[in-house]
Amino acid sequence: MKTDVLILGGGLAGLSTAYHLNECGGLSSLVVEKNAAVGGTAGSVKQGGFVFDYTGHLLHLHDPYGKNLVLGLLRGNLAAHERSSWIYSRDVYTRYPFQANTYGLPSKVVEDCLAGFFKTIHRLDWRPLSPRPSFRDWSLRQFGAGISRHFMFPYNEKLWRTPLSRMTTEWQGRFVPKPAASEVLYGALADQKKFFGYNASFRYPKRGGIQVLPDALAARLKPGQIKTSSPVLSVDLRERVAVAQGLGEVGFSRLVNTLPLVDFLDLAAPFPAAVRAARAKLRYNTVYCLNLGVNRAALPEKHWVYFPEKKYPFYRVGCYSNFAAANAPQGTSSFYIEISRRAWEKADLPRLENAVLSGLRSCRILKSGDKLLSKFWMPIRCAYVVYDFERTQAVEAIFKALGKMGVESIGRYGGWKYSFMEETILDGKRCAERLAGRSQPARLSPGDAQAELKPLK
Structure with missing residues (x-):
């Protein structure tokens, strides 16, 4: 099997790259995804009538093109909210x-x-x-x-x-x-009700959870352009061949990585010693997301809550059913609870679960008579890139080497950065334009990157 552009990962970055390559024309592409469904961490799981995302995935739209694309993909299935x-x-x-x-x-x-x-x-x-x-x-x-x-x-x-x-x-x-x-x-x-920040407003699907967004992008691709249940096992950058489970060898001319950068560097070869040394400096956190379905409506008018105090093991609690009523059966509610750990720390989930439930009762999100209708953990192994003082120099060294090898590494995880869904989709668009040899929008200057984002109405 051969393709002009092999895309590792069927999340938003990979799907957007394939979609925009089709729009540009001239290059074939193939998306390989390890899971049975597309979306990656921008996906959803259904259980017992509840729809759970991989923690809160809300659409903050700041770019006119990004806004029009998302609205077109989810036409009729998108509601606008003012953040609470x-x-x-x-x-x-x-x-x-x-x-x-x-x-x-x-x-x-x-x-x-x-x-x-x-x-x-x-x-x-x-x-x-x-x-x-x-x-x-x-x-x-x-x-x-x-x-x-x-x-x-x-x-x-x-x-x-x-x-x-x-x-x-x-x-x-x-x-x-x-x-x-x-x-x-x-x-x-006084009780100030002014909205501040990039996420002052957001959009979210009325039905189906955030999974409907990657599904809509995937539906715009050509038959056979996505191969699911096909984890990449190795990548030979010299011979331009990858091995994917169930597919065997896949030859490529150009490669787009959207997997976590650390994972890609571990499965691909050969790399110079400087890249290996830089990879060792990359740090990330794991988030353990506990999803709960509760037998009553709860948290009226609140979308999510931050918890700074040490006595609570979680840093944030959000309410899926306040994003969309269809995320939970009538008369019930659904929550995500986020706990962060360093990548190498092992979490004792039964013990952590008891601490979480105790904390939720202490702050009165849960009441003593509440019945949990659904409960399960969603670990997100590589959730947040840690911006320590070694990150930037290491990433620059890695990307310089990848550029010489004809490899693009994009998105929140491939680009090893802190970003949001719209930006990830636009990363795919810009990547496709580079691969197709088309002009691209100017990159953010360092000053622009520090400018506060303003949501589009």
Whole structure:
């Protein structure tokens, strides 16, 4: 079997690349996917009448082309929502983001947050931040000691499982809201209902969970262009041949990887020693997602809640049935609970499950009389790329070598970055245009990459 372009992985990045190669014309392509269904982590599982995604997968649309493509793919099966996200700390729900919404917290906490924030504005003896500051130093300078102590530090330590002094700020520019001083003050004195951040609004399928998006992309491809249940076993970059289970050898001229970069580097060869050394510096976290179906409606009007405090083992809880009523049978509700661990840490799931359920009862998301109608774990092995100080140099060295070999590595996992579904689809479009020799939109400059994203209505 031979193809012009072999695409590893049938998630959104791989499917988008194949779709846009077809649009460009001139090159054949083949997508190989290890699972029986397309979608990867942008997929869904049905159990007992519930539809569960791999944690919350919501469509944040910021690009006109991306928006039109998604709306066209899911025509008639997409609902728009204004985000209802909250933070639970000190036994109080406050609005997201924390830095603009401390109203309702104990007065000493509010005073601590305001005092620290306004010191960042009026203090004259600050030393300039380094050109590449740690996230810890940046947070103290941007938000002050109080906001950092009560939310930024504990929440991000829970999520990233890495000392914040060892993390860069390269991931946060587009994702962490930075309210003005007047907004911080107003949000301490009153219930501020202004929306902040790239995810202030979102779209989500009315039926079928997020699985309907990769399914719709796959339906636009040619018959036989996707091979599921075909994990790639090895890739010989010198001979331009891959071996996939059930397919045997597949020859290719160009290769597009959308698998986690660490996995691709482990199954492909040959690589120079510098690439192997760079691969050893790549870090990631595993997320254990516990999905629950409950025998009553719950969390009215809340889409998801952040939990910064150590007494809760999870960092976020979301409500699938508040994204779409069809995600749960009538009169019930469904949740995802996210727990982060370093890649090498083994989780004792029965023990962790008991701690999670106890925490959910403590914060009153679950009540003592609730019956769990569905319950199962969805581990996401490579969930978050860790932006430590070794990442950027390592990734640049790897991508430089891959470019010389005619290999594209794209998407959230292939590109080894923190991103979202629309960006992943656009990564596939740009990759297809490069392969087809067409002009492509200008890449983000470093300054643009730090600009806060604004959702399209």
